[in-house]
Amino acid sequence: MKQAHWLRLFSVLLILLLAVACGDDDDDDNDDATADDDAADDDTTDDDTTDDDTTDDDSADDDDEPWTPVEPHRETYENWTILWLAGTPYEMGLQQGQMMHEELAAGIDWLNTGHLLDLALPVLRWLGLVDLAEQNSYPDVLEECQGINDAAADVGFTFEVCLLLNFGDILVEFLSEGFPPAKDLAPGCTQIAAAGAATVDGRMYHGRSLDWSKIDFLLDYPVIHVRQPDDGQPHAFIGFPGNLSPYSGINAAGVSVASNEADPLDNTMHDRVGGSHVQLVGQLLKHASNLDEAKQMVQEFDHMTVEIITVVDGPNKEAAVFEMSAQHVGVRELSEGVVYASNHFIAPETVNDDAEPISESSAMRLLRLQQLVDPDGEDTLYGDIDPAAMISILRDRVDPETHEEYGPEVFDNNRSIATNGAIYQIVFDPESLLFWVAAGALPVPAQPFVGFSLGELLELPGAEPVTPPVYE
Numbered sequence: 001m002k003q004a005h006w007l008r009l010f011s012v013l014l015i016l017l018l019a020v021a022c023g024d025d026d027d028d029d030n031d032d033a034t035a036d037d038d039a040a041d042d043d044t045t046d047d048d049t050t051d052d053d054t055t056d057d058d059s060a061d062d063d064d065e066p067w068t069p070v071e072p073h074r075e076t077y078e079n080w081t082i083l084w085l086a087g088t089p090y091e092m093g094l095q096q097g098q099m100m101h102e103e104l105a106a107g108i109d110w111l112n113t114g115h116l117l118d119l120a121l122p123v124l125r126w127l128g129l130v131d132l133a134e135q136n137s138y139p140d141v142l143e144e145c146q147g148i149n150d151a152a153a154d155v156g157f158t159f160e161v162c163l164l165l166n167f168g169d170i171l172v173e174f175l176s177e178g179f180p181p182a183k184d185l186a187p188g189c190t191q192i193a194a195a196g197a198a199t200v201d202g203r204m205y206h207g208r209s210l211d212w213s214k215i216d217f218l219l220d221y222p223v224i225h226v227r228q229p230d231d232g233q234p235h236a237f238i239g240f241p242g243n244l245s246p247y248s249g250i251n252a253a254g255v256s257v258a259s260n261e262a263d264p265l266d267n268t269m270h271d272r273v274g275g276s277h278v279q280l281v282g283q284l285l286k287h288a289s290n291l292d293e294a295k296q297m298v299q300e301f302d303h304m305t306v307e308i309i310t311v312v313d314g315p316n317k318e319a320a321v322f323e324m325s326a327q328h329v330g331v332r333e334l335s336e337g338v339v340y341a342s343n344h345f346i347a348p349e350t351v352n353d354d355a356e357p358i359s360e361s362s363a364m365r366l367l368r369l370q371q372l373v374d375p376d377g378e379d380t381l382y383g384d385i386d387p388a389a390m391i392s393i394l395r396d397r398v399d400p401e402t403h404e405e406y407g408p409e410v411f412d413n414n415r416s417i418a419t420n421g422a423i424y425q426i427v428f429d430p431e432s433l434l435f436w437v438a439a440g441a442l443p444v445p446a447q448p449f450v451g452f453s454l455g456e457l458l459e460l461p462g463a464e465p466v467t468p469p470v471y472e
Helices: 005-019 040-046 051-059 089-099 101-115 117-126 129-135 139-155 159-165 168-176 216-220 277-287 291-300 360-373 387-394
Strands: 073-077 080-087 190-196 202-211 223-229 235-239 248-251 255-261 307-313 318-324 329-333 338-341 422-429 434-438 449-453
Touching: 080 089, 089 101, 089 139, 089 223, 101 117, 101 139, 101 216, 117 129, 117 159, 129 159, 129 168, 139 159, 139 277, 159 168, 168 277, 190 255, 190 307, 190 318, 190 360, 190 387, 202 255, 202 307, 202 318, 202 387, 235 277, 248 277, 248 422, 255 277, 255 291, 277 291, 277 307, 291 307, 291 318, 291 329, 307 338, 318 338, 329 338, 338 360, 360 387, 387 422, 387 434
Parallel strands: 080 223
Antiparallel strands: 073 080, 190 202, 190 338, 202 422, 223 235, 235 248, 248 255, 255 307, 307 318, 318 329, 422 434, 434 449
């Protein structure tokens, strides 16, 4: 995403407020929307996925000692805050509200200073979008937002604010309809999955660049959310304070998941009943133990807008890019060991569902990925991909048409993978439960990729340590 849904949401709201638009957009169509319908995935997967079963089977290495969740607390490592949460959704929200109280206050200050949060909320209520968000969010998200509210409402991080920010992918598309596209609001993320013949050792690797804008709050407060839910498998979100609907994460079963925003062809690609795709990412991390379970959840999900989600199953060396709209779902799996995505649809089922023409940024990054990872790409790393090579792809600053290499001072020119507004870059080794993240000062791709072991963060028996601890 070129900008966080938070920033895109409030930027669009400013346009709406100035234009006095959408006055006829009421919430009459919302009456039939139910969060319970969208949470049906939970019911189908809970029986198959419990935290004890998943962790003991996949990570205990025949150790008979049962796994016990790590006590909620926070630590600092390098430039990251690591936040351990455990229990029910409400309890995890309360824990975050208490332990991240100061950071949540900073987020509210940022929203109010630059984006008129106090003015935006009444407009969202008036448009019926607060009700829409509440009716179409997972019960987990509602409960966790209530927990945050009970700990952080005094600094303005209320239930309403939490809910709207974690339903932002839906609101941005609905509010953007009918307005000219803005360059700085265009979607822009990159993902690559590679295994088998494409990698140096046959293992599965997953790289992603999360592209937004120069948002000080997100640069200053990167957070690893180590989540240990009562009713699902332990997992981690890579994000920021208050981020309950993740853009990137990995779970204890060895599944990594991340989302790329896309733009709809028109409002026929929308539906006012369904669910948020970034909330779905959280449910996939909580309940999907493999790619097949993730496919079932995506196919059963009631899609409201357009989005791209990549799911990587490390132990089974499988991966798929899901292209989704309210009308269709396209699935692209590994071909010759690779699959990748920028921000437009190319699956036959969905190729006609997103914006035309394709944005320059998305087209350029996809072309460069073809050059870097396809077996016959002119600069291909095919057959040599490992975490270091995946990092080199994320750091690539080459224009695929002119072959000019842009300098580190270029942050966002829409012409290369690393010059598209990168805020977080991540490489997952999901089978080993390892990941490396670059974040903090700009340019992010030039920052060290700091390593984490989800197994060690969860104190799983037989956890594999991260090696190397950092890629410079």
